[in-house]
Amino acid sequence: MSAEIINGKQIAEDIKNELKDKVEHLVSAKGQPTLAVVLVGEDQASKVYVRNKKLACEYVGIRSLSYELPEATTQEEVLALVHELNERDDVHGILVQLPLPAHIDDDLVIMTIDPRKDVDGFHPINVGNLSIGHDGFVSCTPAGIIELMKRSQIEMSGKNCVIIGRSNIVGKPIAMLMLREHATVTVTHSRTKNLSQVCKQADILIVAIGRAKFVTKEFVKEGAVVIDVGINRDENGKLCGDVDFEDCVEVAGAITPVPKGVGPMTIAMLMSNCVKAYEKK
Numbered sequence: 001m002s003a004e005i006i007n008g009k010q011i012a013e014d015i016k017n018e019l020k021d022k023v024e025h026l027v028s029a030k031g032q033p034t035l036a037v038v039l040v041g042e043d044q045a046s047k048v049y050v051r052n053k054k055l056a057c058e059y060v061g062i063r064s065l066s067y068e069l070p071e072a073t074t075q076e077e078v079l080a081l082v083h084e085l086n087e088r089d090d091v092h093g094i095l096v097q098l099p100l101p102a103h104i105d106d107d108l109v110i111m112t113i114d115p116r117k118d119v120d121g122f123h124p125i126n127v128g129n130l131s132i133g134h135d136g137f138v139s140c141t142p143a144g145i146i147e148l149m150k151r152s153q154i155e156m157s158g159k160n161c162v163i164i165g166r167s168n169i170v171g172k173p174i175a176m177l178m179l180r181e182h183a184t185v186t187v188t189h190s191r192t193k194n195l196s197q198v199c200k201q202a203d204i205l206i207v208a209i210g211r212a213k214f215v216t217k218e219f220v221k222e223g224a225v226v227i228d229v230g231i232n233r234d235e236n237g238k239l240c241g242d243v244d245f246e247d248c249v250e251v252a253g254a255i256t257p258v259p260k261g262v263g264p265m266t267i268a269m270l271m272s273n274c275v276k277a278y279e280k281k
């Protein structure tokens with residue numbers, strides 16, 4: 001039996017269409033919803049994401065302002081720009097593409113963003129609200145994973161969920177969200193012993209490591225749901241996930257591909273957060 005392949009691209013399209021409708025009805029006296037995107041330096045992958053974000057904005061009816069700054073931009077200059085965007089009434093969302101160049105402190109920049117404009121959900125206020133179950137911005141990739149499962153009728157309540165990765169932008173927030181969905185959650189990382197055996201207990205396995213095709217079928221229980229967050233290049237330079245798709249598709253019950261899985265959902269949820277920031281204004 002081969003797994004159901006979850007079409008993240010299609011679900012993301014559905015969400016963007018819903019948002020486009022919503023924005024059409026909302027836009028009136030308040031002016032157009034606006035996202036400011038800040039990119040520092042020449043990272044090629046970042047440029048691709050930023051372009052995808054702009055295209056999504058255009059589609060949904062969100063105005064995007066883009067600030068593409070040279071690698072040599074100082075921390076003070078980035079902070080000054082964030083302050084300026086915080087102050088502007090016509091800017092509803094601010095996204096500073098990570099990672100920033102090494103001479104700039106990511107945490108300091110994130111903390112400077114007005115939490116009400118923090119559509120990435122990275123500010124400590126938003127992270128705190130998520131962990132105590134209060135309303136706020138939830139980071140886009142984890143929010144996208146939950147939405148993907150809901151719209152694919154995947155039951156989360158009472159299920160055994162194992163996450164590989166404990167980063168602030170994926171592993172930790174997805175753990176909080178899966179708890180909120182009443183899953184039993186295990187978070188694993190590079191010091192976890194017997195990783196494949198722990199993963200094999202999972203009904204839902206979420207993988208966010210950053211290593212091409214790391215997860216093979218030895219990690220996957222028969223019929224499990226496998227969510228692949230990884231974005232890597234394989235030995236031929238082709239985009240691939242952290243999961244060895246060809247190997248795992250045989251044992252999993254459902255699986256997300258890379259590309260066209262979690263990635264497009266991240267962008268759809270960013271659009272959703274921008275509309276939310278605009279509505280709250």
Ligand SMILES: NC(=O)C1=CN([C@@H]2O[C@H](COP(=O)(O)OP(=O)(O)OC[C@H]3O[C@@H](n4cnc5c(N)ncnc54)[C@H](OP(=O)(O)O)[C@@H]3O)[C@@H](O)[C@H]2O)C=CC1
Nearest residue numbers: 141165166167170189190208209210229230231262263266
């Ligand atoms: N699709 C999307 O929208 C997005 C995709 N990504 C992708 O997801 C992946 C993960 O990103 P991110 O969370 O930022 O990465 P980080 O590098 O911040 O975190 C990686 C995590 O994986 C763990 N890890 C590394 N090696 C192993 C190993 N051999 N065994 C078990 N655990 C291991 C690390 O453990 P430890 O903490 O012990 O070091 C760490 O917790 C990347 O490929 C990234 O490109 C990221 C964001 C959005």
Ligand SMILES: Nc1nc(=O)c2c([nH]1)NC[C@@H]1CN(c3ccc(C(=O)N[C@@H](CCC(=O)O)C(=O)O)cc3)C=[N+]21
Nearest residue numbers: 048049052096097098099120231259260261263264266
């Ligand atoms: N402040 C900030 N917020 C982020 O949300 C953020 C970030 N920084 N830095 C980098 C990561 C990564 N990320 C992705 C977004 C879309 C795709 C995506 O659209 N992927 C397509 C393929 C894209 C391609 O062709 O390369 C897919 O998987 O189908 C992937 C990864 C957001 N991130």
Ligand SMILES: [Mg+2]
Nearest residue numbers: 101102104106
């Ligand atoms: Mg840095």
